[in-house]
Amino acid sequence: MKRVGVFVCDCGSNIAGTVDTGLVAEEAAKMPGVAFSTTYKYMCSDPGQELIRKAIAEQGLSQVVVASCSPRMHENTFRKAIAGAGLNPYLFEMVNIREQDSWVHSDREQATRKACDLIRMAVFKVLKNKPLQAGTIPVTRRALVIGGGIAGMQSALDIADAGYDVVLVEREATIGGKMVQLDKTFPTLDCSA
Amino acid sequence: MPVDANWRPKIVAFACNWCSYAGADLAGLNRLQYPADVRLIRVPCSGRIDPQFVLRAFHQGADAVLVSG
Amino acid sequence: MVAVAQHPHIKVYTLAEVDAVNGYIGNFSVTIRRRAKYVDWNKCTGCGTCETKCPNKKIPNEFDLGLGTRTAIHKVFAQSVPNKPVIDAQHCRMLQSGKCGVCTKVCPTQAIDFEDRDELVTEAVGAIVMATGFDQFDWASKYGEYGYGRFPDVISGLQFERLVNASGPTGGKIKRPSDHEIPNRVAFIKCVGSRDDTKGKSYCSRACCMYTAKHAMQVVDKIPGGEAYVFYMDVRTAGKGYEEFYERGVSKGVKYIRGRVSKIYPRGNRLVLKSEDTLLGRPIEVEVDLVVLATAMIPAAGSSEIAKRVGFSTDKDGFFQEAHPKLQPVETFTGGVFLAGACQGPKDIPDTVAQAGAAAVKVCGLFSKSELATQPMVSEVNAARCSGCGLCLPICPYQAIGMQTVRERGHGGTIERRIAAVNEVLCQGCGACVGACRPGALNLKGFTDEQLVAEVDALCL
Numbered sequence: 001m002k003r004v005g006v007f008v009c010d011c012g013s014n015i016a017g018t019v020d021t022g023l024v025a026e027e028a029a030k031m032p033g034v035a036f037s038t039t040y041k042y043m044c045s046d047p048g049q050e051l052i053r054k055a056i057a058e059q060g061l062s063q064v065v066v067a068s069c070s071p072r073m074h075e076n077t078f079r080k081a082i083a084g085a086g087l088n089p090y091l092f093e094m095v096n097i098r099e100q101d102s103w104v105h106s107d108r109e110q111a112t113r114k115a116c117d118l119i120r121m122a123v124f125k126v127l128k129n130k131p132l133q134a135g136t137i138p139v140t141r142r143a144l145v146i147g148g149g150i151a152g153m154q155s156a157l158d159i160a161d162a163g164y165d166v167v168l169v170e171r172e173a174t175i176g177g178k179m180v181q182l183d184k185t186f187p188t189l190d191c192s193a
Numbered sequence: 194m195p196v197d198a199n200w201r202p203k204i205v206a207f208a209c210n211w212c213s214y215a216g217a218d219l220a221g222l223n224r225l226q227y228p229a230d231v232r233l234i235r236v237p238c239s240g241r242i243d244p245q246f247v248l249r250a251f252h253q254g255a256d257a258v259l260v261s262g
Numbered sequence: 263m264v265a266v267a268q269h270p271h272i273k274v275y276t277l278a279e280v281d282a283v284n285g286y287i288g289n290f291s292v293t294i295r296r297r298a299k300y301v302d303w304n305k306c307t308g309c310g311t312c313e314t315k316c317p318n319k320k321i322p323n324e325f326d327l328g329l330g331t332r333t334a335i336h337k338v339f340a341q342s343v344p345n346k347p348v349i350d351a352q353h354c355r356m357l358q359s360g361k362c363g364v365c366t367k368v369c370p371t372q373a374i375d376f377e378d379r380d381e382l383v384t385e386a387v388g389a390i391v392m393a394t395g396f397d398q399f400d401w402a403s404k405y406g407e408y409g410y411g412r413f414p415d416v417i418s419g420l421q422f423e424r425l426v427n428a429s430g431p432t433g434g435k436i437k438r439p440s441d442h443e444i445p446n447r448v449a450f451i452k453c454v455g456s457r458d459d460t461k462g463k464s465y466c467s468r469a470c471c472m473y474t475a476k477h478a479m480q481v482v483d484k485i486p487g488g489e490a491y492v493f494y495m496d497v498r499t500a501g502k503g504y505e506e507f508y509e510r511g512v513s514k515g516v517k518y519i520r521g522r523v524s525k526i527y528p529r530g531n532r533l534v535l536k537s538e539d540t541l542l543g544r545p546i547e548v549e550v551d552l553v554v555l556a557t558a559m560i561p562a563a564g565s566s567e568i569a570k571r572v573g574f575s576t577d578k579d580g581f582f583q584e585a586h587p588k589l590q591p592v593e594t595f596t597g598g599v600f601l602a603g604a605c606q607g608p609k610d611i612p613d614t615v616a617q618a619g620a621a622a623v624k625v626c627g628l629f630s631k632s633e634l635a636t637q638p639m640v641s642e643v644n645a646a647r648c649s650g651c652g653l654c655l656p657i658c659p660y661q662a663i664g665m666q667t668v669r670e671r672g673h674g675g676t677i678e679r680r681i682a683a684v685n686e687v688l689c690q691g692c693g694a695c696v697g698a699c700r701p702g703a704l705n706l707k708g709f710t711d712e713q714l715v716a717e718v719d720a721l722c723l
Contacts, residue, residue, distance in 0.1 A: 169279065
């Protein structure tokens with residue numbers, strides 16, 4: 001039996017200012033497979049994540065939908081939170097009701113309806129999600145720095161000082177870049193070499 | 194044919210995660226306003242979009258489909 | 263600089279460019295082209311005899327932005343790192359016409375090698391830091407009112423740096439390029455190419471307000487009786503100690519005039535600047551000996567090509583695109599590729615150093631793990647459905663699909679057949695193969711047909 005939990009974020013007033021999140025959570029509760037839904041002021045915060053973990057344990061949730069900001073922002077945050085509750089992090093979908101809803105629409109009713117639709121889409125999708133496992137790839141602990149000016153030299157030195165090998169490639173016959181052409185540099189007026 | 198003033202179209206938009214979806218996010222960051230009738234479906238690439246999805250959307254009653262990537 | 267060259271963990275390739283980058287985060291293979299130097303740096307001691315004897319002495323020196331000259335065999339500048347010369351093939355008489363070879367005769371270590379050719383080397387790395395820097399906006403082609411570069415005494419800020427630099431062509435004496443006289447009155451024009459949508463770039467180049475303040479102060483300090491006029495749109499001094507620095511210049515007598523210079527024309531051996539003083543609300547004319555333009559920073563030549571080669575995107579102005587303007591300022595959308603310095607956008611030295619450190623930390627963070635978790639949303643093959651047509655192979659932009667042989671029972675025995683196989687490390691999860699698969703054998707985990715159709719259905723309810 002699949003039990004989906006829907007968590008609707010207010011994002012302070014960023015979302016709740018335009019979208020009636022309470023109504024959205026009520027509507028979400030009626031969607032197929034949804035066993036639990038709630039709102040919270042900041043779902044990405046510590047207490048917000050704790051709320052999700054607690055609900056997974058207490059409500060026996062099998063899938064999670066978080067409606068908040070763009071997944072490009074916090075998808076990994078919530079995946080980790082869910083994994084912390086022992087659920088596979090890919091039994092999760094995120095709904096973007098901030099960047100693509102509350103921030104771009106001003107009509108409260110329409111924005112709220114859109115949020116409900118977007119959540120329904122995610123609920124339907126998450127019911128088809130399967131647990132996924134990440135594989136691993138090796139890491140070559142050696143860096144390439146392209147450009148031997150102040151930026152490249154500083155990066156190369158910092159990485160090399162940490163004990164890793166660095167390959168520095170410079171187009172000109174000397175490193176130093178534009179900086180070595182300069183006389184004194186502000187605000188200290190010390191030499192630039 | 195009279196058009197119902199309250200009629201809202203159902204617009205399905207398939208948006209590539211790396212460009213169009215990011216662009217929609219950017220529109221949000223800049224608070225650019227647009228009609229609320231479009232529903233984005235995030236795909237990892239416009240190459241992921243199967244023509245069947247478009248047909249399915251029309252078959253299920255979508256008024257318009259946007260493929261962007 | 264010397265610290266870099268001498269560091270036991272840093273290998274420096276100068277006169278080199280990245281030809282190709284293959285692979286992915288943690289596992290890049292980089293092909294580096296080492297251009298021909300015509301000098302064997304293992305033998306060369308850097309004594310400099312060749313430079314003094316080279317007969318071709320009148321080549322404009324790029325390092326001094328044409329304000330000085332150099333020879334065909336030359337060090338970029340006296341303190342080059344490595345401190346060895348190279349031959350500029352275009353200007354070398356031996357390489358162009360086969361007649362000369364003076365450097366071969368005078369070199370005490372026989373280090374000259376006219377047979378030297380470009381060489382390709384391959385390096386395996388796990389992360390890449392882009393630090394390709396900036397170039398100066400080509401004001402001379404755009405700003406007719408400043409003379410299209412016809413007046414030798416209208417120079418750029420970087421040229422002024424060479425004039426005022428103790429190791430520059432004038433030994434640190436500020437002299438006019440036209441007659442090598444010391445200028446008495448110097449004008450500075452800010453925002454040349456910056457904040458100018460019509461002729462230049464829309465953005466602010468960030469460093470110019472401060473280096474102009476420095477230049478103006480140097481005029482007042484170094485030239486007895488020297489006067490400095492700064493024509494500006496705004497004075498932007500955001501940065502620790504910056505406002506105080508600018509105030510110091512003003513208190514030393516640098517005159518700031520708020521207005522755009524509309525024309526520069528010669529009068530005798532001086533230059534006249536026509537402008538408006540918008541604070542006085544009236545047109546003004548100033549006669550000066552030297553004009554210094556604070557030109558915009560633009561992405562270094564070849565930026566877009568190297569971005570394509572490494573595999574990440576550039577912004578509307580050609581600077582490298584960071585993954586997020588606030589939260590991921592040194593990351594790119596390509597895993598394992600980081601940004602440092604002005605290649606990401608105009609910035610001054612303190613900001614560059616800070617960003618370079620940030621990029622280094624990101625690299626070290628990556629290297630703190632011996633292995634990375636892969637993204638599991640990759641394509642998978644349903645072996646039972648795959649017909650082995652191979653249509654997906656050319657579709658895959660990452661060359662992540664190959665063919666494999668499977669043995670199956672059937673037709674009363676064991677049969678072998680070829681089916682598609684996805685390399686889960688190379689697969690970036692774009693799903694282009696799924697739509698191309700006629701028997702429906704391929705599916706993208708996390709974005710399966712079933713999941714996406716469920717979304718469409720939910721939306722159309």
